[in-house]
Amino acid sequence: MSIPLLKYSLSTQNQRVDGYEVSPGEEQPRAYNTDNLPSSVEMDExxxxxxxxxxxxxxxxxSTSDSNLESQLRFNQxxxxxxxxxxxxxxxxRKLNYDVNNNYRFVEICVQRILGRDVYNEREKLAWSVVIASKGLESFINMLLDSDEYEENFGDSIVPYQRRRIIAQRSKGEMPFNLKTPRYGADFKEKFGMPQFIWQGPVRQFRPQEQRPKAGDPALFLGMVNDLATV
Structure with missing residues (x-):
């Protein structure tokens, strides 16, 4: 008997809110699709x-390119x-993403890249991690691709993209998903004892020459005054 997907709450995220942009900007994602029989150059894009x-x-x-899949797509197979x-x-x-991360981090990566959004919460990570553990990677991937969410947003002919990216960046200060480093989350580093480099020395700040105090400036005597006050 297979384990059903655990329930998790659908917290409000930017991609679940209707857009209000007056005109499209350069930072908004472009939807690439094959509905209109793209030319050779457009298919390359x-x-x-x-x-x-x-x-x-x-x-x-x-090593990540697959000429066989590309050929089938070009010939509409x-x-x-x-x-x-x-x-x-x-x-x-699998080698670049699953083998170098735990299931939770892998779930986060796949949801971002396949469904075009961030995970809702830790509960969703847990739910999909259970699927990986009990049914395997292929079943997990197929469940994402065959989900109603994927069908409603991308269907059969649209390349997945980060939905409502521009608002996500402004409100949360995050970079696009496809620019995030996919390997070695913090928990993975800790598990394998990878070194954490922490600067122990003093932090020095650069001050331009024209901003440095000149002779006779009261700021030069501030340290002396503080020393006297502690005596």
Whole structure:
């Protein structure tokens, strides 16, 4: 008997709020799709967008490319959703993301890259981690891709993207998901005893020459006054 997905609350996030932008800006995500039979150059952009979303800009390497999947997509043998599924289930994705993180961190990465949003809370991380432990990685990935949330936002022909990114950056001060370093979360480093470099020396601040006090400036005697006050 398989374990059902644990319930978790759907906390309010920016992607769940209707947009109010008057006109699109450069920071807003662009939706790449194959609905209008893209040209060869446009298909190159679609494929690049898929790699950038799934592997992030830190992991786009020659080893992560899959010419077989690309060829099938170009000749309309598979849809964007199938292409995304192939990338996420690839050995390269597993090696670069799952093998170097625990299940909680891996869940966070996959939700961000596949569903285009951050995890709602720790309860959601736990729920999907149970799926990985009990059903395996492939079932977990398929459940995300076959979910109603994915279908409603991306369907079969749209490359996943970070939804409502510009507001998320302004309100939370976060960078786009595909720019976040995907490897080695804090708990993973602690588990394997990786060194934590903490500066123990004094912190020195640079002050331009024109801002430094000149001879006779009362600021030069402030330290002497403080010393006398403590006697």
């Amino acid at each position: 679609v494929i690049w967008a898929a790699y950038r979303q799934i592997f992030s800009e830190h992991q786009i390497l020659s 598979i849809r964007i959703k199938d292409f995304i599924r192939g990338l996420v289930l690839s050995e390269s994705f």
